[in-house]
Amino acid sequence: MKYVVFVKQVPDTTLIAVDENGNLIRAGVPSILDPYSEHALETAVSLKKEGDLIVAVTMGPDQAQSALRRCLEIGADEAYLLSDRAFAGADVHATARTLSAFVEKFAADASLIMFGKQAADGDTAQVPAEVAEMLGREQFCYCVSVNAEDDHFVTVQDYGDERRTCRAPMGSVVSVSEGDINRRLPSIARFIEASEAEIKRLDRIALGLGNFSVGMNGSRTKIVKSVNVRSERLGKITDGSDPVKAAAYLKELI
Amino acid sequence: MIKITEVPEDSPYTIDECKIRGYADEVLIPETEEDIREAVRNCPSITISGRRTGMCGGSVPYGGTVLSLEKFDHILGVGKDERSFYVRVQPCVTVRQLNDFIRKKGYLSLPSLTEGANEELSADRDGYFYPVDPTELNGSLGGNIAANASGPRTFKYGPTRRWVRRVRVILSDGSVLDIKRGDIKATGRTIEIPFSDGMRMIELPTYEFNMNVKNVTGLYVEDDMDAVDLFVGSEGIFGVITEADLYLAPAHPLISNIVFLPNDGDSYSLSKDFRASGVVPEFLEFFDSGSLDLIRSSRKDDPKFTDMPDIPDTAGSALFFDLPMDGNLKDNYLRVKPLIERYGGSLEDSWCGYELKDRERFFAFRHSVPQTIFDYVARLKGSSAPKINKMGTDMSVPLDRLDEMMEFYDSTIRSYGLEYVIFGHIGHGHPHVEIILKDMEAFRKAKDAYRELARKAIELGGSPSAEHGIGKMKVEYVEMMYGSEGVDQIRSVKKAMDPENRFNAGNVFADGEVRM
Numbered sequence: 001m002k003y004v005v006f007v008k009q010v011p012d013t014t015l016i017a018v019d020e021n022g023n024l025i026r027a028g029v030p031s032i033l034d035p036y037s038e039h040a041l042e043t044a045v046s047l048k049k050e051g052d053l054i055v056a057v058t059m060g061p062d063q064a065q066s067a068l069r070r071c072l073e074i075g076a077d078e079a080y081l082l083s084d085r086a087f088a089g090a091d092v093h094a095t096a097r098t099l100s101a102f103v104e105k106f107a108a109d110a111s112l113i114m115f116g117k118q119a120a121d122g123d124t125a126q127v128p129a130e131v132a133e134m135l136g137r138e139q140f141c142y143c144v145s146v147n148a149e150d151d152h153f154v155t156v157q158d159y160g161d162e163r164r165t166c167r168a169p170m171g172s173v174v175s176v177s178e179g180d181i182n183r184r185l186p187s188i189a190r191f192i193e194a195s196e197a198e199i200k201r202l203d204r205i206a207l208g209l210g211n212f213s214v215g216m217n218g219s220r221t222k223i224v225k226s227v228n229v230r231s232e233r234l235g236k237i238t239d240g241s242d243p244v245k246a247a248a249y250l251k252e253l254i
Numbered sequence: 255m256i257k258i259t260e261v262p263e264d265s266p267y268t269i270d271e272c273k274i275r276g277y278a279d280e281v282l283i284p285e286t287e288e289d290i291r292e293a294v295r296n297c298p299s300i301t302i303s304g305r306r307t308g309m310c311g312g313s314v315p316y317g318g319t320v321l322s323l324e325k326f327d328h329i330l331g332v333g334k335d336e337r338s339f340y341v342r343v344q345p346c347v348t349v350r351q352l353n354d355f356i357r358k359k360g361y362l363s364l365p366s367l368t369e370g371a372n373e374e375l376s377a378d379r380d381g382y383f384y385p386v387d388p389t390e391l392n393g394s395l396g397g398n399i400a401a402n403a404s405g406p407r408t409f410k411y412g413p414t415r416r417w418v419r420r421v422r423v424i425l426s427d428g429s430v431l432d433i434k435r436g437d438i439k440a441t442g443r444t445i446e447i448p449f450s451d452g453m454r455m456i457e458l459p460t461y462e463f464n465m466n467v468k469n470v471t472g473l474y475v476e477d478d479m480d481a482v483d484l485f486v487g488s489e490g491i492f493g494v495i496t497e498a499d500l501y502l503a504p505a506h507p508l509i510s511n512i513v514f515l516p517n518d519g520d521s522y523s524l525s526k527d528f529r530a531s532g533v534v535p536e537f538l539e540f541f542d543s544g545s546l547d548l549i550r551s552s553r554k555d556d557p558k559f560t561d562m563p564d565i566p567d568t569a570g571s572a573l574f575f576d577l578p579m580d581g582n583l584k585d586n587y588l589r590v591k592p593l594i595e596r597y598g599g600s601l602e603d604s605w606c607g608y609e610l611k612d613r614e615r616f617f618a619f620r621h622s623v624p625q626t627i628f629d630y631v632a633r634l635k636g637s638s639a640p641k642i643n644k645m646g647t648d649m650s651v652p653l654d655r656l657d658e659m660m661e662f663y664d665s666t667i668r669s670y671g672l673e674y675v676i677f678g679h680i681g682h683g684h685p686h687v688e689i690i691l692k693d694m695e696a697f698r699k700a701k702d703a704y705r706e707l708a709r710k711a712i713e714l715g716g717s718p719s720a721e722h723g724i725g726k727m728k729v730e731y732v733e734m735m736y737g738s739e740g741v742d743q744i745r746s747v748k749k750a751m752d753p754e755n756r757f758n759a760g761n762v763f764a765d766g767e768v769r770m
Contacts, residue, residue, distance in 0.1 A: 012610065017358040032609055070609075181561045185612065188511060188587055189601035195584065 036116025304394030310725025333367030345396025538681030
């Protein structure tokens with residue numbers, strides 16, 4: 001089996017402070033492997049049998065290499081960094097386009113294409129589904145368990161109000177939302193090995209992508225403005241014993 | 255001020271982590287410093303209470319008033335002086351809270367205590383941290399100061415004392431003493447402390463305070479000592495700390511490691527070789543086979559007891575150490591590799607982790623050994639043996655006498671027909687030995703064994719209380735160390751500082767009124 005795991009580097013959100021104006025202070029916050037990406041990789045490691053291959057892939061700047069090193073420590077066999085100045089500012093669509101190109105050119109034979117359910121910074125949870133759509137593969141998002149059978153996988157997806165067990169064909173896309181609390185730790189030997197492993201770099205040309213398919217140019221979402229939204233209770237109460245009066249009171253407030 | 259006049263028998267205010275239950279007439283929860291002063295003026299007998307995580311009964315009351323400082327849990331800001339950055343804290347701020355505050359730059363929403371301190375600290379690339387790690391991260395900093403707490407990192411950073419810049423204390427007459435280092439110094443062994451009725455001349459004890467080992471037995475003294483040091487480690491017998499400034503140390507990235515070895519005793523041998531290898535870890539902690547088994551059995555009942563992977567079945571002991579994550583890391587690993595292999599281990603049979611969330615897992619794993627024993631003893635106390643107490647040693651000896659002490663631990667405890675586990679700060683000559691108690695009979699034997707062990711530790715140039723303090727449980731060891739003359743000298747300092755014996759009666763030295 002060949003497991004391709006797409007991961008992301010994110011700021012350690014547990015260490016992000018908020019200044020007096022309610023803005024996030026990102027400066028100086030260490031970058032880590034996204035916890036959901038780690039769940040996906042852990043799942044791949046738990047599925048891995050002798051002869052199987054785990055390939056970790058991320059799109060990002062040079063510093064994202066440390067997230068890939070982390071993947072190698074946890075159990076990935078190979079690591080690819082998709083990096084190009086032109087990739088900057090990519091939205092869900094442009095990101096999915098770039099990742100799909102990697103699968104098409106370098107990992108078309110993947111037995112399973114894996115993601116964390118979402119990234120702790122972007123939180124869209126759209127990339128896995130969009131990659132599946134672009135590749136024309138089956139998608140199984142929000143998995144809480146993935147098991148390998150001879151020629152297919154069995155996934156359990158948790159949608160909050162229902163759990164769905166499916167038979168996922170080879171080559172499917174899955175996103176993983178849960179990990180093991182007793183998750184593994186690398187050995188020192190593995191840590192040293194990972195620190196010396198090669199990280200393969202691929203740029204836009206290597207992926208065969210045009211300038212207008214990637215990054216800001218290839219994005220369909222444009223951020224016009226972003227504002228801080230604070231919801232504060234007004235502390236006004238109506239007892240509701242007279243529904244008509246209460247409705248009028250509410251109407252006035254709105 | 256909140257007043258609780260009916261204190262139920264099972265009140266949380268009358269027990270600490272030693273699990274000995276006291277009693278109190280009332281609990282006062284002051285909200286302002288003026289409330290504390292009022293309490294001090296009006297209450298004849300006060301037991302000062304923080305987060306009650308102490309291990310020797312220091313905050314367990316025997317009658318009188320419990321003065322709970324729980325509302326004093328605010329961090330007041332960051333300043334900088336010629337030594338370093340410091341943080342101003344109220345006494346019930348915890349170690350965890352303080353480090354989270356620094357990491358998450360909580361100070362940016364507070365005014366700087368000195369001009370530009372916030373901006374300068376925020377701009378520092380690697381950041382700063384409070385380096386004393388008493389393993390119990392939920393203990394109050396006031397308690398940490400009062401007990402001069404230490405822990406694994408004392409190996410490199412020293413105990414709490416080294417990090418206290420300033421204390422603000424309500425004295426026994428209700429006056430406020432606000433001093434930073436350098437403000438008041440002793441002349442030889444005499445120190446003058448200002449009270450509302452004028453200066454009081456205090457004659458300090460004449461004994462040598464053992465600084466060669468980790469030591470918190472008795473009152474700290476040295477010639478020309480700083481008055482701040484009179485309060486650090488005094489276990490609250492001289493006053494109520496209402497504020498303190500604590501220095502920060504520059505942070506550097508670290509990687510935590512645990513190496514598993516096949517046989518019991520191997521990790522102790524490896525710790526000795528480790529020191530000779532030239533590799534300087536941040537600390538060296540070890541687990542014997544019994545302590546690994548304790549964790550294994552707790553995890554069997556609850557796999558989430560520690561959020562770590564399973565301990566390898568083949569592991570008979572383990573060594574835990576942090577190394578700086580710098581350019582020398584790989585070389586350092588390769589230098590210790592042959593040592594590990596000499597004892598049948600390998601770099602494969604190990605865990606390592608450097609992300610904050612992983613390093614916290616290592617420390618929780620380390621803390622799970624005493625925690626398991628606390629829980630076990632608490633269960634016995636709640637069922638078959640209500641008078642039983644945990645019997646964990648806290649003795650340090652100079653490193654070159656550690657072999658002798660280790661043999662003595664083994665032969666003495668076995669001669670009483672008891673079992674034990676041993677773990678902890680091996681790099682500091684200060685492992686913790688936990689005697690496993692099954693019933694009251696074992697408890698009685700363990701107390702005798704403990705006395706022999708304490709005597710031996712002193713004989714070898716060590717201390718019977720390296721970091722847990724004396725509280726009310728270990729007062730006899732103060733006398734064992736300094737003789738009755740030394741205890742009398744401590745008593746007379748107390749008499750001068752607190753003539754009516756208002757604060758924490760029964761801590762540090764025996765008090766006729768207080769019986770555990």
